[in-house]
Amino acid sequence: MALNLSGYAVDFKAVQEAVTRLSPFIHRTPIVTSGTADERVGRRLFFKAENLQQTGAFKIRGALNAVLQLKESNPAVKGVATHSAGNHGQALAAAARNCQLSCTVVIPNTAPQVKVNAIKGYGANVVFCEPTPQDRKATSERVCKEAGLTFVSPYDDVHVISGQGTLGLELLEQVSDMDAIVVPVSGGGLAAGVCLAVKSVKPQIKIFAAEPAGKDLEVSLRAGERLWPEPPRHLETIADGLRTQQLGQITWPIARDCLEKTVLTMSDDETVAAMKFVFERMKLVVEPSGAVPVAAVMSDRFRLLGSDIKKVSVIMSGGNVNLDKLPWC
Amino acid sequence: MALNLSGYAVDFKAVQEAVTRLSPFIHRTPIVTSGTADERVGRRLFFKAENLQQTGAFKIRGALNAVLQLKESNPAVKGVATHSAGNHGQALAAAARNCQLSCTVVIPNTAPQVKVNAIKGYGANVVFCEPTPQDRKATSERVCKEAGLTFVSPYDDVHVISGQGTLGLELLEQVSDMDAIVVPVSGGGLAAGVCLAVKSVKPQIKIFAAEPAGKDLEVSLRAGERLWPEPPRHLETIADGLRTQQLGQITWPIARDCLEKTVLTMSDDETVAAMKFVFERMKLVVEPSGAVPVAAVMSDRFRLLGSDIKKVSVIMSGGNVNLDKLPWC
Numbered sequence: 001m002a003l004n005l006s007g008y009a010v011d012f013k014a015v016q017e018a019v020t021r022l023s024p025f026i027h028r029t030p031i032v033t034s035g036t037a038d039e040r041v042g043r044r045l046f047f048k049a050e051n052l053q054q055t056g057a058f059k060i061r062g063a064l065n066a067v068l069q070l071k072e073s074n075p076a077v078k079g080v081a082t083h084s085a086g087n088h089g090q091a092l093a094a095a096a097r098n099c100q101l102s103c104t105v106v107i108p109n110t111a112p113q114v115k116v117n118a119i120k121g122y123g124a125n126v127v128f129c130e131p132t133p134q135d136r137k138a139t140s141e142r143v144c145k146e147a148g149l150t151f152v153s154p155y156d157d158v159h160v161i162s163g164q165g166t167l168g169l170e171l172l173e174q175v176s177d178m179d180a181i182v183v184p185v186s187g188g189g190l191a192a193g194v195c196l197a198v199k200s201v202k203p204q205i206k207i208f209a210a211e212p213a214g215k216d217l218e219v220s221l222r223a224g225e226r227l228w229p230e231p232p233r234h235l236e237t238i239a240d241g242l243r244t245q246q247l248g249q250i251t252w253p254i255a256r257d258c259l260e261k262t263v264l265t266m267s268d269d270e271t272v273a274a275m276k277f278v279f280e281r282m283k284l285v286v287e288p289s290g291a292v293p294v295a296a297v298m299s300d301r302f303r304l305l306g307s308d309i310k311k312v313s314v315i316m317s318g319g320n321v322n323l324d325k326l327p328w329c
Numbered sequence: 330m331a332l333n334l335s336g337y338a339v340d341f342k343a344v345q346e347a348v349t350r351l352s353p354f355i356h357r358t359p360i361v362t363s364g365t366a367d368e369r370v371g372r373r374l375f376f377k378a379e380n381l382q383q384t385g386a387f388k389i390r391g392a393l394n395a396v397l398q399l400k401e402s403n404p405a406v407k408g409v410a411t412h413s414a415g416n417h418g419q420a421l422a423a424a425a426r427n428c429q430l431s432c433t434v435v436i437p438n439t440a441p442q443v444k445v446n447a448i449k450g451y452g453a454n455v456v457f458c459e460p461t462p463q464d465r466k467a468t469s470e471r472v473c474k475e476a477g478l479t480f481v482s483p484y485d486d487v488h489v490i491s492g493q494g495t496l497g498l499e500l501l502e503q504v505s506d507m508d509a510i511v512v513p514v515s516g517g518g519l520a521a522g523v524c525l526a527v528k529s530v531k532p533q534i535k536i537f538a539a540e541p542a543g544k545d546l547e548v549s550l551r552a553g554e555r556l557w558p559e560p561p562r563h564l565e566t567i568a569d570g571l572r573t574q575q576l577g578q579i580t581w582p583i584a585r586d587c588l589e590k591t592v593l594t595m596s597d598d599e600t601v602a603a604m605k606f607v608f609e610r611m612k613l614v615v616e617p618s619g620a621v622p623v624a625a626v627m628s629d630r631f632r633l634l635g636s637d638i639k640k641v642s643v644i645m646s647g648g649n650v651n652l653d654k655l656p657w658c
Contacts, residue, residue, distance in 0.1 A: 027362070030359035032381060033356070035383070051612045052361060052611070052612055052613075054364075056612055276652065279614050279652050280614075280652060282381070283380045283381055283385055283613060283614040283615075283647075283648030284381075284612060284613060284614060285608050285609075285612040285613060285614060286612075318612075319612030323605065323608050323609060323655070323657070324657070324658065326652070326655075326658075328652070328653070329653065329655075329658060
């Protein structure tokens with residue numbers, strides 16, 4: 001039970017500082033409940049509707065915390081850059097605009113036009129790269145060097161992690177006596193932040209990771225070491241916000257020590273069914289990545305967990321989906 | 330400014346009693362804001378996300394208040410009945426189930442199967458009628474007589490009106506210093522309830538009606554008398570929860586005295602555009618009827634209202650929509 005949470009690159013104090021830094025700018029998103037979901041699952045569920053957050057996803061917490069901190073520590077900073085066709089790209093663009101900084105987002109030349117437009121809509125520059133991890137990295141480095149921009153990782157950044165952690169502190173205030181939290185995991189920024197925040201205050205709360213098939217986080221968690229194949233690869237999944245297979249170098253030790261060893265792995269079919277459930281019964285627009293934790297609590301594996309897990313919070317983010325092409329249509 | 334609100338069939342005290350009666354059972358739905366919507370409209374908007382209410386619409390407030398009150402005053406009551414293929418039908422079915430009463434809903438034989446299933450899903454009996462106001466009325470009367478059921482009108486019932494009024498009191502608690510509220514109007518149950526609640530506490534708040542084209546509420550409001558053609562008819566509109574042209578006999582005097590004379594009339598195109606805006610930008614599933622007030626605040630007519638109207642609450646309900654057939658697909 002007694003966890004030592006002091007040996008990581010980021011600590012609980014940074015999460016508390018992020019709360020103060022972010023609170024003037026972001027929404028305190030509501031908790032939504034559903035009698036139908038509770039009946040189906042046999043537990044009391046509390047859905048953190050983070051799809052209602054600014055920019056439609058939790059990513060603004062980490063991105064804005066990183067940009068605000070950067071400007072505090074270096075008022076002369078020129079701008080920021082990242083690589084992401086998804087919610088982190090939009091979030092960093094919005095965060096930079098909020099702070100009157102320039103922003104460049106490196107995007108694979110295969111990304112859908114709707115995502116490119118969303119990022120441009122927040123005033124960021126877009127630079128295209130080949131759809132490989134190698135070219136993405138090289139292009140980002142070149143862009144940062146040429147324009148004097150500071151790179152902000154989607155997940156492996158201490159300020160991004162502490163920013164995402166603010167969601168954990170909100171949950172603690174909004175849902176009393178939680179037994180567990182289900183968190184989606186990709187690079188691990190949200191998971192690490194929520195673990196730090198929640199385990200520092202209530203170490204007895206169990207934190208379960210939900211992932212798309214192929215990630216195999218449980219193998220590494222049970223071994224206590226990184227067992228992913230190299231070089232890093234992207235998963236083929238409808239949950240396009242959760243394509244990164246490996247956790248980051250900063251996020252991994254926190255996840256390793258704090259997450260439950262049981263990982264909830266969802267197929268695309270399960271994810272789409274959960275997504276439609278959220279639209280139909282909960283009246284919320286959620287993207288596949290946001291529906292993965294919902295699918296997780298509805299899964300047989302979660303059902304078989306101990307009956308001591310009564311009250312469960314489910315982090316549901318984001319809501320950026322192409323409405324002209326819903327996966328069930 | 331000084332309104333006399335004491336001469337109606339239902340009064341403010343009934344709304345306060347409904348708050349006590351309903352609070353153990355219904356959600357306190359959140360207020361959602363959108364920077365994009367505020368920028369577009371040039372005012373601060375507070376969307377009451379009543380699509381997140383039990384059964385997906387505000388209708389549960391009135392229906393449950395009526396059923397609970399019925400059981401309080403007559404513990405031997407056998408059951409309830411109504412005519413509605415829409416949200417009131419679902420709400421009364423859910424309310425009756427909550428109180429262990431039987432419920433029969435009279436539905437036109439042209440209603441889509443999805444609505445029939447939703448009502449049956451709450452355990453109610455369904456009886457079909459011809460799709461005319463005459464046969465609907467005759468069938469409802471026959472069903473009530475044969476089975477000894479009590480008829481609960483979708484809007485022209487004092488307990489339904491006071492139940493809907495609880496939404497107005499919630500708004501007063503959630504949005505400080507509102508200048509105006511935009512409320513959708515069909516039979517007028519919600520409008521009358523919200524008027525009674527809000528005008529009793531803060532008479533200076535302006536309450537605007539939003540309607541589908543063809544209703545012509547403004548003509549009657551400006552004349553101060555019911556100028557609708559007889560016999561009663563239904564409007565052709567995509568907003569299928571707002572098809573009743575005439576206000577009720579109980580709701581009309583309250584609406585006449587309390588609503589602003591300027592009525593916001595929306596075309597189907599404006600309603601669908603607002604609906605898609607809510608899905609895309611606000612991440613909420615809203616049906617056409619629920620999008621009519623959103624379209625209203627985005628309309629040119631609303632834009633031209635006085636600049637003293639700065640903070641506006643928009644009642645957004647419900648969220649029961651066929652997701653396999655969205656109007657923009």
